[in-house]
Amino acid sequence: DAGVIQSPRHEVTEMGQEVTLRCKPISGHDYLFWYRQTMMRGLELLIYFNNNVPIDDSGMPEDRFSAKMPNASFSTLKIQPSEPRDSAVYFCASSSYEGGNHEQYFGPGTRLTVT
Amino acid sequence: AQKITQTQPGMFVQEKEAVTLDCTYDTSDPSYGLFWYKQPSSGEMIFLIYQGSYDQQNATEGRYSLNFQKARKSANLVISASQLGDSAMYFCAMRGLNSGGYQKVTFGTGTKLQVIP
Numbered sequence: 001d002a003g004v005i006q007s008p009r010h011e012v013t014e015m016g017q018e019v020t021l022r023c024k025p026i027s028g029h030d031y032l033f034w035y036r037q038t039m040m041r042g043l044e045l046l047i048y049f050n051n052n053v054p055i056d057d058s059g060m061p062e063d064r065f066s067a068k069m070p071n072a073s074f075s076t077l078k079i080q081p082s083e084p085r086d087s088a089v090y091f092c093a094s095s096s097y098e099g100g101n102h103e104q105y106f107g108p109g110t111r112l113t114v115t
Numbered sequence: 116a117q118k119i120t121q122t123q124p125g126m127f128v129q130e131k132e133a134v135t136l137d138c139t140y141d142t143s144d145p146s147y148g149l150f151w152y153k154q155p156s157s158g159e160m161i162f163l164i165y166q167g168s169y170d171q172q173n174a175t176e177g178r179y180s181l182n183f184q185k186a187r188k189s190a191n192l193v194i195s196a197s198q199l200g201d202s203a204m205y206f207c208a209m210r211g212l213n214s215g216g217y218q219k220v221t222f223g224t225g226t227k228l229q230v231i232p
Contacts, residue, residue, distance in 0.1 A: 091160065109160075
């Protein structure tokens with residue numbers, strides 16, 4: 001398997017622009033997670049899906065952030081409008097309950113810079 | 116609420132020596148899982164080891180072992196025979212169930228390990 005795929009790997013945008021981050025989970029995994037990592041706040045869980053349904057979005061910072069999972073093989077995280085404080089590395093991870101341990105496999109991350 | 120605490124922001128270890136990275140947790144969930152991840156300077160997150168709250172034996176994966184002390188709510192990572200490639204950030208994480216009955220994942224702040232030749 002190719003692992004979790006994220007695109008783009010790097011994104012530089014201007015404040016106010018819309019940003020869309022993409023994720024393809026590992027085939028067969030039924031959980032998908034979006035995280036944000038910054039020096040100040042560490043690794044934060046933003047939202048997670050189970051079987052394409054958003055389960056817990058309590059970590060989403062504000063209404064400017066939205067996430068969708070239209071099918072089992074694709075998810076997006078959108079920021080509209082973007083702000084400089086959104087600059088961070090955004091990770092997507094997927095897992096399966098099979099085996100019971102819920103080990104999460106992380107993608108390589110998208111480094112977002114908002115100027 | 117669940118919480119993960121890693122009190123060592125940075126650690127040094129001599130190559131070939133063993134090192135213990137501390138992790139304590141707090142949760143009211145009867146069932147939970149504890150994980151360790153490694154994040155090298157390249158940025159990817161690499162799963163190392165998992166311990167379930169009901170597992171009787173401490174988990175081991177090659178040179179990694181998890182010293183699970185449930186009564187003390189600690190889940191320390193032990194790396195034996197350190198190698199230069201072990202230099203990285205190490206994150207402790209917990210999976211539990213939140214008040215809504217849904218999975219909740221919390222990461223610690225990490226420990227930066229540097230292996231000295």
